[in-house]
Amino acid sequence: MTTYIIRRLLLFIPTILIVTIIIFLLMWIVPGDTAMLILTGNDPNEGGRVNLADVERLREELGLNQPVHVQYGDWIWNMVRGDLGESLWYQTPVVDELGDRFLTTIQLAVMGILMAFVVAVPLGILSAVKQDTLPDYMSRIFALLGIAMPTFLIAIIQMVFPALAIALHDLAFTARVTRSSMLEVMRDDYVRTARAKGLTELMVIARHALKNALLPIITVSGYQFGRLLGRVIIVEVIFLVPGVGTMLIDAIHHRDFVVIQAVVVLVAAVVMFLNLVIDIVYGVLDPRIRYQ
Template identity: 35%
Template sequence: MLRYVIKRVLQAIPVLLGLSIVVFLIMRVFSADPASVVLGEHATQEQMQAWREANGLTAPIVVQYLNFLGSALRGDLGTSYYTHTSVTTEIMSRFPATVELAIVAIIVASVLGIVLGVLAAVHKGSFVDGLSTFVALVGVSMPIFWSGVLMIILFAGTLHVLPSGGRIDPLLAPVGGTGLFILDTLLSGDFEALGNALQHIVLPALALSLYSMAIITRMTRSSMLETLGEDYVRTARAKGLPKGSVDRHHALRNAMLPVTTVIGLQFGSLLGGALLTETVFAWPGIGKYVVDSILKSDFPVVQGTVLLIGVIFVVINLIVDIVYAYLDPRIKYSQEEG
């Protein structure tokens, strides 16, 4: 197992290195000149040149990249061109909001996806199967920004039952703690703030969970159908065990192995894919932060945030691979033989 873990860690290093190079080059090649964006259209050429020199943008691009990489390895992601504060500090202040949104979204996606997938497999070819397939198709096909806008129009604009954006009413926001408002308000016993935070997170979490729910539904259905056809399931039924008991304790338990892997991968995707959701719902996480920074050509913020998301995604993939190899040793042995 240790050999397998070391191999997977070493494989992750070039992935992160390649990600840092791609992000660095994209910001330099395709983004607007940050000097003109930051200083404004009335700035002189001398002022813009002085600003570039002060921010290290006149050095050769290779030197700029090596400086960025060296600082990132020390935990320093640079300083924002606009706020003049540490990018690391800015990210850490917003990261709990993204984590909280991703956790709630993956819980919603997992519960609904597993239930729909199991029902579709158990009732293969029925109306329930067709309905779950349709829901999965809609979840995969509908963009987050479109489903989010529709939810805002329906639940906030028409029915007036849920807020259209934000994380919590400002006067109810908890101070200190973990930064996870639901957890902080629950631990402090402030149930008014807890209810308010839950109301605010419903729409963005639901919009963010649709795609993952569709993937989990399809994987659960496929895995359940494969498991239901196994000999040990047919033997259990032949012994007279209740159908529900066989489905739950024999089929579902074994079908959950690949589903668990998909859930772990989807959680990593949610952390990195919350950009549009946070923008649509004005959710103050790192997704909205990086979108705003892209529009302002704030190089350090974009580079640091994308690199952090990449590291998180790689770490989650690594954890999922290790857990999967632990649960199914055949994966570990096949990887080592390859």
């Protein structure tokens, strides 16, 4: 297991490198001039009053006049040393601003996934155990509605705290997966054997069926958490939560590509780490899985 973890961690390096190349090139080809936006205060009506010499001077100060490979090399070298650069718009260290906001976003995301998991798993179990009954039909209708409704619409309609707006979609999807997984394991021979031994239905579900049904549920939850980080951006903007999402939208508005690049790389690193954790949990839940 240790060898496997080390190998996976080493794979983070080329993956992150590819992410940095993609996001850097995207920021390079996107139209617009950061120096011009700074001098005009992001007001297009002020463009005619800006001296081009001032624009060129500011571009030189920010290093925007250097070749793309030089800018990329400087950025990567600084990032390796833990320096994410300074915001082009606010002239403040990105790492300072990102630290507090990232904790807020992760807290919101974790609350959302936990709320979804705590409600979805019992709901999916109930739906599977009571197959083709009224509770099953109600659960399936709720799940379909939750999956169909986009997160931003849920947030606008309900106007409840952001974690619930995030959790509802994940809750519905996880409940559907839990139902399908439970239906599959409930038909296995070891479940019938457990019942034949005289165990109560609660013991059969909790000690035998649920443990084996958890693997696909954990997979979906990990996948949902990765997608959830993207949806958090929308929810943070709607509820004015001072997290990474609002920071990213503000950076896009100002074409502050230093901040954009830092946020994208950070989110990519979190998603890769989460995938590694899920693989490790797999080995804990299922002893048959062996990582080399």
